[in-house]
Amino acid sequence: MSIGTEELPGAFSEMPAAPSRPEPIVSVRGLVKTYGKFVAVNNIDFDIPAGSIFGLIGPNGAGKSTTFSVIASLLKPTSGRISVAGFDPTAQPRDVRKVLGYMPDQLGIYGSLTAEEYLRFFAAAYKLPRSEWPDLIDGLLELVGLGGKRKVDVDTMSRGMKQRMSLARALVHDPQLLLLDEPASGLDPRARIDLRELLLQLSEMGKTIVISSHILAELETVCSDVAILEGGELLVSGTPDDIATRLGGRSVAVSFTNGETEEFPVQNEREQSELLRRLVLEDEREVLSFVPGGTGLEDLFMQITEGGVR
Amino acid sequence: MSMLFNNPVLLREMRERVTGRRTMVMLTLWLLILSVTVAIYYSSQTGGFGLNNGGGSPVTQIARVGQNLYELVLFFMIGLVLFLVPGFTAASIAGERERQTLLPLQVTMLRPVDIIVGKVAASLAFTVLLLIATLPLLAFAFLIGGITISEVFSGLAMVVFSAFTLACLTVACSALVKRVQGAIVLAYGLVLVMVVGSFVAFGLAYAIDQSRGWDRPNPPVAILAINPLAAVADVSGEPPTPDWFGFNNNVDTPLAVIREVMRPINFNGGFAEPVGFDEFGNPIFPDNAAVESGGMRFWMLHVAVMSVLSLLSLFVAARRVRTPAKTER
Numbered sequence: 151m152s153i154g155t156e157e158l159p160g161a162f163s164e165m166p167a168a169p170s171r172p173e174p175i176v177s178v179r180g181l182v183k184t185y186g187k188f189v190a191v192n193n194i195d196f197d198i199p200a201g202s203i204f205g206l207i208g209p210n211g212a213g214k215s216t217t218f219s220v221i222a223s224l225l226k227p228t229s230g231r232i233s234v235a236g237f238d239p240t241a242q243p244r245d246v247r248k249v250l251g252y253m254p255d256q257l258g259i260y261g262s263l264t265a266e267e268y269l270r271f272f273a274a275a276y277k278l279p280r281s282e283w284p285d286l287i288d289g290l291l292e293l294v295g296l297g298g299k300r301k302v303d304v305d306t307m308s309r310g311m312k313q314r315m316s317l318a319r320a321l322v323h324d325p326q327l328l329l330l331d332e333p334a335s336g337l338d339p340r341a342r343i344d345l346r347e348l349l350l351q352l353s354e355m356g357k358t359i360v361i362s363s364h365i366l367a368e369l370e371t372v373c374s375d376v377a378i379l380e381g382g383e384l385l386v387s388g389t390p391d392d393i394a395t396r397l398g399g400r401s402v403a404v405s406f407t408n409g410e411t412e413e414f415p416v417q418n419e420r421e422q423s424e425l426l427r428r429l430v431l432e433d434e435r436e437v438l439s440f441v442p443g444g445t446g447l448e449d450l451f452m453q454i455t456e457g458g459v460r
Numbered sequence: 461m462s463m464l465f466n467n468p469v470l471l472r473e474m475r476e477r478v479t480g481r482r483t484m485v486m487l488t489l490w491l492l493i494l495s496v497t498v499a500i501y502y503s504s505q506t507g508g509f510g511l512n513n514g515g516g517s518p519v520t521q522i523a524r525v526g527q528n529l530y531e532l533v534l535f536f537m538i539g540l541v542l543f544l545v546p547g548f549t550a551a552s553i554a555g556e557r558e559r560q561t562l563l564p565l566q567v568t569m570l571r572p573v574d575i576i577v578g579k580v581a582a583s584l585a586f587t588v589l590l591l592i593a594t595l596p597l598l599a600f601a602f603l604i605g606g607i608t609i610s611e612v613f614s615g616l617a618m619v620v621f622s623a624f625t626l627a628c629l630t631v632a633c634s635a636l637v638k639r640v641q642g643a644i645v646l647a648y649g650l651v652l653v654m655v656v657g658s659f660v661a662f663g664l665a666y667a668i669d670q671s672r673g674w675d676r677p678n679p680p681v682a683i684l685a686i687n688p689l690a691a692v693a694d695v696s697g698e699p700p701t702p703d704w705f706g707f708n709n710n711v712d713t714p715l716a717v718i719r720e721v722m723r724p725i726n727f728n729g730g731f732a733e734p735v736g737f738d739e740f741g742n743p744i745f746p747d748n749a750a751v752e753s754g755g756m757r758f759w760m761l762h763v764a765v766m767s768v769l770s771l772l773s774l775f776v777a778a779r780r781v782r783t784p785a786k787t788e789r
Binding site for chain 1: 466468469471472475476559560561562563564565566567568569570783784785786787788
């Protein structure tokens with residue numbers, strides 16, 4: 151017996167409801183940023199749920215860095231309302247900076263300082279009590295995996311280490327929200343994996359992390375929420391599942407030991423897991439392989455930028 | 461004061477600049493050049509044991525050597541300031557921008573004024589260190605005689621003031637221009653306008669007065685008010701007291717030459733009117749306070765004008781690094 155996906159919704163009705171979304175820590179409404187006649191960001195709206203890892207995705211020139219700069223209280227928006235932990239970055243920049251750690255796309259490292267001196271400098275710049283510095287610096291260097299590099303000149307470090315120094319700098323004042331602009335650019339595969347693990351660790355610590363990137367593969371395994379920008383326009387935002395659902399779902403290619411191959415449309419990961427369970431337990435055919443297709447950010451991005459969703 | 465002493469920007473820059481080997485090399489070179497110059501000048505003026513500095517009693521001659529040595533050292537000091545401060549300060553904000561280190565600073569709790577004050581103080585710190593290292597040479601001139609301790613300190617204060625004002629003006633250049641190279645060109649261009657340009661303009665104004673057939677050309681003081689060299693020259697000695705015919709015999713240091721050039725300011729066209737005669741029948745010339753700027757000495761006008769310009773420059777620089785901004789800077 152083979153099953154069709156039309157039977158799936160009935161099974162879903164017995165499953166527990168999805169947990170409600172946490173309150174957004176960042177809320178962007180009608181954000182517009184222009185430079186003369188050039189529109190860098192055009193009337194975008196999105197929310198970043200507290201505790202999430204949020205990916206701001208788009209090709210170069212999509213408006214990601216401009217959006218980051220506005221959230222980080224570096225740029226005034228042309229129009230629109232932005233709230234960061236309840237503060238307005240334009241009117242209350244110092245309040246925003248207390249809760250936000252920002253890592254720009256360029257490392258911005260003072261090469262002549264050692265790792266310890268570099269973090270001391272930023273601890274002073276954030277006006278943290280001097281008595282807290284030693285423990286803070288120890289903890290940060292350990293967290294970013296540079297515990298043994300305390301006395302090493304930042305200049306002599308590899309790009310991956312500098313990236314981690316830069317991340318440690320953004321964490322100096324223990325912010326709730328981290329804005330990381332293209333954090334993995336220029337990193338080798340090993341350093342990317344290390345960075346991803348570090349981000350997951352930070353997320354477990356309760357930080358909200360916002361990452362911008364044009365390399366979708368690096369976001370795929372970490373982001374719980376995404377917003378896709380292109381040409382200054384927000385094409386879509388939400389969880390990858392939500393987006394896939396709005397695109398009409400995704401498909402799973404299943405091949406059986408009898409040589410048959412079938413493609414099953416599913417709406418989200420829960421449907422996908424239900425499909426697998428039913429195929430294994432109830433289908434007469436023996437499953438040889440079960441390959442979800444079109445579920446990745448790359449696939450979503452390609453579908454969206456072809457005009458699928460607005 | 462905490463803006464200064466607890467300023468992380470200042471402390472970081474000090475660590476980079478003052479603890480480096482380059483600092484020791486520069487300090488040594490500076491003192492070596494200046495000491496050799498002073499030694500050569502002293503020996504040429506005293507001829508070893510015998511004085512050969514013009515006429516007059518030995519006391520007058522040695523006093524003149526002391527005064528001239530003092531002016532020579534001051535001239536070197538202001539030269540150092542004019543040369544070093546724009547170079548140091550022009551790279552400060554533009555350098556942060558070029559190294560992409562300004563953005564991380566701007567999202568900290570540092571205010572724009574903290575960043576600017578830190579940068580200005582850091583560029584001044586090294587220059588002031590060099591100036592302080594020069595004090596023994598000024599003390600040597602003082603010990604020879606011919607100058608008072610208040611003259612020593614007023615000359616030094618004017619040099620330090622000039623360093624401060626130049627740092628303020630050039631930090632604004634650094635904040636206005638995105639690239640270090642552009643900021644350095646702008647800063648040295650500004651110094652050139654202040655020092656050379658103002659003298660040229662003063663000369664032109666003098667020539668225009670002469671071309672009108674005026675007996676006493678009297679170009680406006682304001683033209684030189686931005687000139688730090690003129691201010692140091694003015695504060696380091698009395699304005700030249702010309703004889704009946706308008707000639708001044710004591711112009712044997714660069715600063716004295718500058719004072720001679722500035723004579724139209726101090727003596728209303730370069731020719732003094734005696735206000736009376738002393739008991740020996742010598743003419744008494746007007747006090748140098750009686751200048752066209754309402755009884756104000758030239759250096760006072762300079763201090764007033766440059767203080768205002770410096771504050772304005774600091775304000776402009778702070779505005780340029782203030783965020784959130786309308787455009788990316």
